Amino acid sequence: MLIPDRSPSGRIDVLANGPYQVGGGLPLLRALIISDARGDPVSWIVGEPYLASKTYRLCRCGHSRMWPICDATHGSVGFDGGETDSRVPYIERAEVIDGPALRLTDVRILCSNAGFCTREGGTWRLTSQSADPHARRLAIEQAGNCPSGRLVAWETNGEVIEPVLSPSVCVIQNPRIGIRGPLWVRGRIAVYSAAGVRYEKRNRLTLCGCGLSHNKPFCDGKHQDH
Ligand code: FES
Incomplete structure (x- = not known):
């Protein structure tokens, strides 16, 4: 079960106890979850740009007053951004x-x-x-x-x-819960740990943007405990 590698040029670096640094001109977009009459999510609307910049830093602690953009608040809240994901490949x-x-x-x-x-x-x-x-x-x-x-x-x-996803970083907006949640990384973008080691490349992944995940840097759904 092999996924072909079509790697974009952009990359994301996890900074120690700090934000995600996004480089290479990756677009930052809004991704809105659309739900049906029962409240069940059925589709996405993706595309409205958040900002136009070749490089930018995204909040990882969840406390930025400019969320999802980092405003350096992580330094004053004592954010522990230790990376705990096992790194075992997805399929294993x-x-x-x-x-x-x-x-x-x-x-x-x-x-x-x-x-x-x-x-x-x-x-x-x-x-x-x-x-x-x-x-x-x-x-x-x-x-x-x-x-x-x-x-x-x-x-x-x-x-x-797999869906075809153009390389981009998306801020997920879910009107059902309306809280700060994960950052959706699409299109096999390389994510590097604070130690400079690349995580498994995947077509879809979500990075924690609330600071609460027990599987950092990835989201594990804890943002709903806010
Ligand atoms: S965004 Fe932090 S656990 Fe989901």
């Missing part, structure tokens, strides 16, 4: 759910609680019902909308089914 820690016409992989600790996976029984059940074309299509759509890439859909022959 994934639970595999095999359906009749679709495979789903799931790494629970990466969940950013965006909520796209709950509609019509949820992505796991839809995968188990994937002999039905509607269930299969919906499972693929839900997995592809998962910003953290916790969920990934695969053909049963092992070919990955």
Whole structure:
């Protein structure tokens, strides 16, 4: 199960007990979650730019008065930004759910609680019902909308089914909960630790922007505990 490498030139550096430094002209965009009448997330509107700058620093402690832009408040709140992610490659820690016409992989600790996976029984059940074309299509759509890439859909022959995402950093806005949440990193952008070691490149990942994650630098959904 291999994901082809189409790497952009931009990069993100985690700074020790400080912000994310974004370089290489990566656009910073707003990503709005659209929900249906029941409140279940169904799609994204992505595109409105936040700022136009070739390099910028994004808040990692959650306390910036200019959030998502860093204003150096991390220094006065004693932010502990220690990186705790295990670095085990995604596929090695994934639970595999095999359906009749679709495979789903799931790494629970990466969940950013965006909520796209709950509609019509949820992505796991839809995968188990994937002999039905509607269930299969919906499972693929839900997995592809998962910003953290916790969920990934695969053909049963092992070919990955990934959305095409142009390299960008997105500030997720969820009107349902309206709090400071994760930063959505799209398009296989390289993220480097404070020690200069690159994390696994992934098409979709979410970085913690609230300072509360137990799996830094990645979001683990703790922003909802605010
Ligand atoms: S933004 Fe999700 S845990 Fe911090």
